[in-house]
Amino acid sequence: MQTISARDSKVMWHPYTPMKAWPEAVAIVRGKGSYLIDEHGKQYIDAVSSWWVNLHGHGHPYIAEKVAEQMQTMEHCMFAGFTHEPAVTLAERLLPLLPGDMRRIFYSDNGSTAVEVAIKMSLQYWRNTGTPKTRIVAIEGAYHGDTFGAMSVSARSIFTEAFADLLFDVTFIPFPGTDNVQESTDALKEVLATGDVAAFIAEPLVQGSAGMRMYAPEVLETYFALCREYNALIIDDEVMTGFGRTGTLFAGEQITTGPDIVCLSKGLTGGSMPMGITATTQAIFDAFLDDDKSRMLYHGHSFTANATTCAACLASLDLLLTETCTASRQLIAASHSKFAERIAAHKHVADVRQTGTILAIELKDDTASYHSGLRDKVYRFFLQRGIIMRPLGNIIYILPPYSITEGELNYLYEAILALVDTEL
Ligand SMILES: Cc1ncc(COP(=O)(O)O)c(C=O)c1O
Numbered sequence: 001m002q003t004i005s006a007r008d009s010k011v012m013w014h015p016y017t018p019m020k021a022w023p024e025a026v027a028i029v030r031g032k033g034s035y036l037i038d039e040h041g042k043q044y045i046d047a048v049s050s051w052w053v054n055l056h057g058h059g060h061p062y063i064a065e066k067v068a069e070q071m072q073t074m075e076h077c078m079f080a081g082f083t084h085e086p087a088v089t090l091a092e093r094l095l096p097l098l099p100g101d102m103r104r105i106f107y108s109d110n111g112s113t114a115v116e117v118a119i120k121m122s123l124q125y126w127r128n129t130g131t132p133k134t135r136i137v138a139i140e141g142a143y144h145g146d147t148f149g150a151m152s153v154s155a156r157s158i159f160t161e162a163f164a165d166l167l168f169d170v171t172f173i174p175f176p177g178t179d180n181v182q183e184s185t186d187a188l189k190e191v192l193a194t195g196d197v198a199a200f201i202a203e204p205l206v207q208g209s210a211g212m213r214m215y216a217p218e219v220l221e222t223y224f225a226l227c228r229e230y231n232a233l234i235i236d237d238e239v240m241t242g243f244g245r246t247g248t249l250f251a252g253e254q255i256t257t258g259p260d261i262v263c264l265s266k267g268l269t270g271g272s273m274p275m276g277i278t279a280t281t282q283a284i285f286d287a288f289l290d291d292d293k294s295r296m297l298y299h300g301h302s303f304t305a306n307a308t309t310c311a312a313c314l315a316s317l318d319l320l321l322t323e324t325c326t327a328s329r330q331l332i333a334a335s336h337s338k339f340a341e342r343i344a345a346h347k348h349v350a351d352v353r354q355t356g357t358i359l360a361i362e363l364k365d366d367t368a369s370y371h372s373g374l375r376d377k378v379y380r381f382f383l384q385r386g387i388i389m390r391p392l393g394n395i396i397y398i399l400p401p402y403s404i405t406e407g408e409l410n411y412l413y414e415a416i417l418a419l420v421d422t423e424l
Contacts, residue, residue: 004039005024005025005039008027012025026038026383027039030059031046033057034046034400034404034408036050036058036388042386043386044386045386045404045408045411046058046401047389047398047400048390048398049401050388052240052267052399053269053271054271055243055267055270055316055319055325056319057402058401060315060319063270063272063319066311066312067308067311070086070311071308073307075306075308079300080300080304084307086307086310086311086313087305087310089314090310090314094277094279094313094317099250099251099255099258100252100259100262101258101282102280103280103282104279104281104282104285105279106121107276107305108276108277108304109301109303110145110265110274110275111144111237111240111263111266111276112150113147113276113301114237114263114264114265114277115147115149115150115237115263115278116145117263117278117297118199118235118237119149119152119199119201121288121297122198122199122235122261124295124297125284125287126198128287128288128290129287133195134196134198135170135171135191135197136152136168136170136197136198137170137171137173137188137192137199137201137232138200138202139172139175139176140173140175141155141175141207141210142155142203142207142210143159143203144201144263145239148163148167151163151167152167152168152170153170173187173188175215176215181215184219188223188227189226192230192232197227197230197232198232199233199260200227200234200235201237203240204220204241204252204254205220205241205251205254206251211362212360212397212399213353214354214360217251217254217255220254221255221257224257224259225257227257233260233261234260234261235259235263236252236259238250238251238252238264239263239265239276242264243264243267243320244267244325244329244356245357245399246356246357247333247357249320258281262278262279263276263277264277264278267316268313269309269312269313269316270315270316270319270320271401272312272316273306273312275306275309275310275312328404329356329402333357335406335413336359336398339409339413340353340359342413343413343416346420348420349361349362349420350362350363357399357402358397358399360397361416362395363395364394364424365394374391374393374424375393378391378419378423379391381419381423387415396416
């Protein structure tokens with residue numbers, strides 16, 4: 001009998017995969033805690049939480065139980081003109097936890113759509129309030145998703161090259177590295193001063209896809225305060241940073257100026273199902289309340305607010321808010337700090353950075369890029385050792401499920417040491 005991998009290679013087209021160089025995928029048949037198990041019985045620690053989505057470990061029985069319950073009660077219904085308990089309860093529970101003063105929840109299906117909705121809301125907000133503004137500002141290196149609006153507000157890179165002419169024009173301010181915070185702030189101020197900025201969108205504290213690039217809360221505070229001063233909306237894209245990744249439940253909590261819109265996905269369901277949320281203030285919502293139907297928001301997806309998925313979100317939230325989960329996140333952060341100190345001075349390490357449960361190690365590499373030659377070698381090195389760690393070019397990182405144990409973390413750290421000691 002053919003393996004699942006072999007059958008896959010005849011029918012499948014995988015995301016973010018050079019299909020010529022990587023025709024075979026590892027077939028996963030089971031997930032338990034921090035591990036994924038392949039069709040040959042090999043176990044892998046999921047060091048990157050399956051593209052940053054998994055919070056509580058794979059196959060969590062509590063989430064499974066709540067999902068099964070909801071599936072048997074009412075799996076899904078259209079969400080225009082209809083509503084249901086799990087969607088309302090989730091909104092009621094989530095809104096007070098979000099940064100700023102969020103009052104309304106708009107559901108969609110993934111991080112890109114959460115961002116897409118945020119962009120549409122921002123642009124239409126200004127149109128509806130009679131002062132049309134059309135410019136969006138983002139941070140150089142940003143990644144906000146793969147739909148056209150989300151691509152437009154993301155870095156012009158190899159990811160978007162094929163569509164460059166079709167993306168709308170966005171102003172990118174320099175990434176605030178250690179020596180150019182002022183330059184970046186000045187660039188933001190300059191574009192805000194034109195009076196045409198509808199919204200500023202940011203990945204708060206950590207730019208994920210750009211290579212886990214981190215910046216201080218004080219910088220974000222300055223950006224957000226400037227946006228307030230110049231009357232531009234603030235979109236806080238917490239798709240990756242949300243649900244405890246950065247030390248607080250949401251990265252935006254670490255600053256005082258609240259955003260106008262918050263985007264969520266990934267950890268929202270604990271990583272069990274796809275779901276996106278765009279949360280807004282009352283003022284944004286109110287700008288769409290009108291007898292004139294051209295002012296309503298024309299957006300929605302077939303599976304908006306899927307009831308089963310909402311049940312998964314609620315179950316994940318229950319787990320996230322336990323003391324055990326808080327303690328796990330603290331343990332991960334403390335372990336990362338210790339390991340960061342240990343490896344920082346290594347001759348093959350260019351930089352080590354950490355925010356909360358995210359640890360990134362930049363390896364020295366003359367050809368650094370997303371398709372760095374080092375990347376495939378490093379990926380295979382970890383895979384052979386039963387670790388799923390998908391480097392971003394020459395940057396390796398650990399962004400684990402909160403179920404990970406100290407022993408499992410140590411296994412990851414030792415593997416990283418083995419890589420830099422023996423393979424580079
Ligand atoms: C900050 C951020 N926004 C949006 C997205 C897009 O999310 P999705 O892949 O669910 O469309 C991502 C995905 O990595 C992300 O990191």
